[in-house]
Amino acid sequence: QKEVEQDPGPLSVPEGAIVSLNCTYSNSAFQYFMWYRQYSRKGPELLMYTYSSGNKEDGRFTAQVDKSSKYISLFIRDSQPSDSATYLCAMSDHTGNQFYFGTGTSLTVIP
Amino acid sequence: NAGVTQTPKFRVLKTGQSMTLLCAQDMNHEYMYWYRQDPGMGLRLIHYSVGEGTTAKGEVPDGYNVSRLKKQNFLLGLESAAPSQTSVYFCASTKDRVYGYTFGSGTRLTVV
Secondary structure, eight states, X not given: OOSEEEOOOOEEEETTOOEEEEEEESOTTOOEEEEEEEOTTSOOEEXXXXXXXXXXXXXXXXXXXXXXXXXXXXXXSSOOGGGOEEEEXXXXXXXXXXXXXXXXXXXXXXX | OOOEEEEOSEEEEOXXXXXXXXXXXXXXXXXXEEEEEETTTEEEEXXXXXXXXXXXXXXXXXXXXXXXXXXXXXXXXXXXOOGGGOEEEEEEEESSGGGOOEEOOOEEEEEO
């Protein structure tokens, strides 16, 4: 069983839609959670990071962590064509020595 | 400010050949990492370094070696390349591990 599971999609939505991206994990020791965005043939870029449970908002992006369910989410409001990319979740225990990445969800926002 | 620079960007190797991938960062980051990215497997950690002169194994270290002789550079070596090492390799660095990484643009390696 993989440490982190992520639906690969692809996910296609119209411009302006609310997008929900999700990851599940099996290791209850995970405390640090991150979301990265990766454009085609580029390196991942950090979108958001959160610690433990709760919500964090940054502009059109909201990250949620539910440790009791071992489930994290990234919501994108008012999605734009420029949001078309692959979104990766990543998580680590308290040491931060190794982050485990999901396989990524491919998102296309149609104008 | 270049961030994280990886060289080369592309390379084709024959089975058994050796090569070194170079990662350079100009952000004075302590922590540096080498990942490989394969379809359906996600990013997997090969080796990492928590400071100059240190290295440690990650999830998939076999067939690779690393060195961190200078703080700004992290080298990944393949001593005898195998087709299973065909992948996209990413280097990353960070000042504080829990606040996320800065990734390079990747090296696409094909072993034939």
